[in-house]
Amino acid sequence: MNQKSNSAKIVTSIAIILSSVGLTYARLPGWQQTLVIVSGSELQEPLQKLEAKFNQANPNIKLELKFQGSQELVNNYIDDQNDFKPAVLIPANGEILTELSNRLQATNNAEPFYDSPQPIAKTMLVGIAWPERGQALFVNGRFQWQRIEQAMTSGSWEKIGGKKDWGSFDFITTDPTRSNSGQLTLNLWSQSKIGTNLNSASLNDPSVRSLFSLIKKSVYQPPRSTDILLQEFIAKGANDADVATVYESIALYRWQQSQTNQNQSYQIYYLDPSIETTATAVIVRRDVNPSTANAARKFIDFLIQPEQQAVLVQYGFRPVNNAVDIKTVPNSPWNQNIPGAEVKPNINTLQPSNHQINTEIQRLWERAN
The missing domain is CATH 3.40.190.10 (Periplasmic binding protein-like II)
Structure with a gap:
């Protein structure tokens, strides 16, 4: 067998191996990417309500919602005290994320977030x-x-x-x-x-x-x-x-x-x-790959759209999207004669x-x- 034939077989073998690896790691139908969200407890019920709607629009992204006190949320993340790997943090106050950023950069001198924090609700x-x-x-x-x-x-x-x-x-x-x-x-x-x-x-x-x-x-x-x-x-x-x-x-x-x-x-x-105080979302970098970060961006963008902002109004929040009027949202608590x-x-x-x-x-x- 000549050298040219051997070289062709080697190339073919490598191609078969790479093809097999590609099939092994290909995202098959039904594949889901898990996105762990850790939020302050004040958003628990509206986020749980919006979860099904997000999953319906994004069937390849599975949300895993966790809820903690806002300061606790930051402390647990910094000290790596969770038994899960958060991709998105949503404390009740955006200033808490400034604290988080400063504390993380003081220890590893690296940018802790993928993007700038995004206001969600006030x-x-x-x-x-x-x-x-x-x-x-x-x-x-x-x-x-x-x-x-x-x-x-x-x-x-x-x-x-x-x-x-x-x-x-x-x-x-x-x-x-x-x-x-x-x-x-x-x-x-x-x-x-x-x-x-x-x-x-x-x-x-x-x-x-x-x-x-x-x-x-x-x-x-x-x-x-x-x-x-x-x-x-x-x-x-x-x-x-x-x-x-x-x-x-x-x-x-x-x-x-x-x-x-x-x-x-x-x-x-x-x-x-x-x-x-403004509930503010951020995508963290630690243990979060670019693919997961892209999924997180879809979730955050979903939350600030008018339909989802209207749901947050129904739960008593003031919107960050100026297109939403708290008086005209159906079932707005501001139309229910609540004392005070x-x-x-x-x-x-x-x-x-x-x-x-x-x-x-x-x-x-x-x-x-």
Whole structure:
């Protein structure tokens, strides 16, 4: 056999081998790519509702939804504490992603995200109270941090103008080391206490440290996420849960549930000022290949389209897509006469604090006793 014939056989053999490898790794009909999404718990129900619609439009992409407190979400990712590999993170506050980026780049000096973070939906921190309790506490009908502090200090409703049989005053907020809404609560309460914007120096004012100590002693085992908090608030009812701080979105969405479970609905109080917080999605690079990143882009783009934004409005969120009007969306909670709900509340709305302030809030909370 001549050398030319041998060379031809070798080429043919290599071609057969490469062809076999290609068939082995080809994406056969029915193949699905799994996309792990980790979101703050406030988006749990709307994302679960949208999951089937996304899968129908993208049958080759299987969503795997996970839900954690927003600060917990970041901490678990940085410390690699999950038993799964996230492709998309959606905390309640885009500033938390700035913290994540800074912390990751400090350890490996590499860009942690595929693309710029993408806003998904907006909401703000509000107060809620059972009607009689709210009327007794906020005599002018406006939420006041000072009145909550007075109630905490006195310990009982009777001492602040409530009824004796209401017992102790019970305020609930989330754990600020795990949840964004807990951080927002301590942020706004501290600003009210010292009468100025926060920085590292003002947060270490003795009056703020004293406030953190009072709150920590008064709030027993704060929930890890805002939605868990509100479900507990509704289940316990007055006498065990009187006043709480939650997202407007969840307060609107679960309002009917409070009416059903307690035969009364809570009142919503807009804080002035309040902090607007934007649930923001990002595609992470660690353990995520370009193909998975492309699938993630489809999912994020899906969420910001008008039809999906309308679903988020039905769950109490304010849209990031300006083509969507919260008043004209079918079943919009702003059309349901929910006590205290306002389309355009007359309040000052602040931007979320940077990650340095949030980190300092967590540190002060952990040290408070």
